Amino acid sequence: MNKRPRLVVFDLDYTLWPFWVDTHVDPPFRKSSDGSVLDSNGQHVRLYPETMAVLEQVHSKGIPIALASRTGEVQGARQLLEMFGLERYVRYEEIYPGSKAIHFQRLSQQSGIPLPQMLFFDDESRNIQDVSKLGVTCILVSNGITLALLKQGLEAFANS
Template sequence: RIPPGKKETEKIKRENMEDDGKVKEEALQIIGLYQDLPRLAVFDLDYTLWPFYCECCFEDEIPYLYPQARGILYALKNSGIDVAVASRSPTPEIATAFLDKLGIRSMFVAQEIFSSWTHKTEHFQRIHRRTSVPFDSMLFFDDEDRNIEAVSKMGLRSILVDNGVNLGALRQGLSNFYQKSSS
């Protein structure tokens, strides 16, 4: 799917900005329910943080996030949980430009954006080297089963998202993380 035109994008931006604060507050409440939290939350980009494949876009287009994504990112950061990106995009320059345009690139302690046939295991090796966070202290959000299965074998807690990252996915991810940490 290709991002909408400029007029449509401005409307989406306004709606999202109004909701970001509400989502952040609700996400902070969800995070507050758990004593054992991940040290690092890692996000795929395409169909996880934004609802399109960036390789189908041009660098000069105006990107947008799923409605609850920005508020969740801010809540994680406010709670002391670092965030990172692991994307197999064949167009890392477009993905990086979109993160810049969205004003969120600086939020991520690691950005591993490159095409790979390893189902993101290489991405996580690099994230681990960069952050020194153990795999079992990471929580990963992605829209593809194959990526979830591959990195789960490395000890990561992962959550499959259907319609982008949202409060339900955050709740489920933190619950899964807590249950596995407690056992």
């Protein structure tokens, strides 16, 4: 069997959903009668189309999932994770401003998983640069997470 990561880590803004939670939407969020998620201005808030499928697929492989976000809107981000039903897939969460190197050191401490055994998806090249230096396999996301990118990441990890 291919070498597999022991932890898959996702950024939030522009990786799992197409906005900055601290700027483009207005917490608190609520669910409308049809189940869609709205912000406090009544604006519809959505995930990228394949986000749920990607998390389900990682989860079904038995690989734990973590989140690493530098947003200052921690409460809003947590509320969205809950409303979208993503929380059930997530074992570790590091959500606060600062260098992502810190987020990853803490993820490693919490999980006991060495950094080189992690796979990370993020849309910002500075985060990819910071986290690559730690030995984590990193994939740059350009238009939101997709099943194709997940496959690419798992292959990159297997060949690392």
